[in-house]
Amino acid sequence: MASKCQLCQEIFSSRKKLVTHERIKHRNNKIIPHRNSLIQPLLEQITFYQDAFIVLVKKRLGFNRHSIGTKQVSIHAFPENIFVFLFENEPSFRYSPVQQKYSCFFQGEAGEQRLKQLVNYDNWNVRQDPKLKTIGYVLFMDNESSYGVNFSWTQTELKENERIFQCGTVTCKFTADSGEFAQQ
Numbered sequence: 693m694a695s696k697c698q699l700c701q702e703i704f705s706s707r708k709k710l711v712t713h714e715r716i717k718h719r720n721n722k723i724i725p726h727r728n729s730l731i732q733p734l735l736e737q738i739t740f741y742q743d744a745f746i747v748l749v750k751k752r753l754g755f756n757r758h759s760i761g762t763k764q765v766s767i768h769a770f771p772e773n774i775f776v777f778l779f780e781n782e783p784s785f786r787y788s789p790v791q792q793k794y795s796c797f798f799q800g801e802a803g804e805q806r807l808k809q810l811v812n813y814d815n816w817n818v819r820q821d822p823k824l825k826t827i828g829y830v831l832f833m834d835n836e837s838s839y840g841v842n843f844s845w846t847q848t849e850l851k852e853n854e855r856i857f858q859c860g861t862v863t864c865k866f867t868a869d870s871g872e873f874a875q876q
């Protein structure tokens with residue numbers, strides 16, 4: 693089955709070749725060919741998913757050695773237009789039409805500040821335990837290096853009885869750390 697690149701209209705003999713083409717020729721693509729079909733989300737919807745994200749991230753933050761390291765949260769049935777609305781103006785925003793996949797990342801202190809704006813809550817990445825005087829937090833900077841938070845959105849399709857069913861999932865990967873109150 694022939695596959696056409698939605699970005700430059702070149703035709704390939706297989707989907708696999710198109711995937712390779714896209715990865716090489718359109719690595720930094722930001723164009724969403726079907727952008728016009730994505731409606732502007734309501735403020736209530738945006739808030740709903742921002743809040744869900746904050747709750748899930750905070751659940752992954754803790755105060756012991758198991759709370760440190762690479763963490764991941766996923767939200768299933770996450771609408772595509774919400775992801776696009778939140779991230780499409782970011783410098784690191786990317787889209788792969790053939791894989792129906794978006795990605796965006798935030799690095800270091802600038803990334804931390806930007807995400808506070810995008811999720812509309814300054815303390816989204818910190819959880820406190822007043823009794824133990826410790827905090828768990830999403831790590832962006834330490835003495836040696838900077839760390840990133842990666843978002844991706846992918847679509848899963850199910851074809852059955854001549855219908856196509858779609859489900860978007862957003863996944864966020866980050867590094868968690870914990871420490872004492874006074875350090876922050």
Ligand SMILES: [Zn+2]
Binds near residue numbers: 699700718
């Ligand atoms: Zn192309």
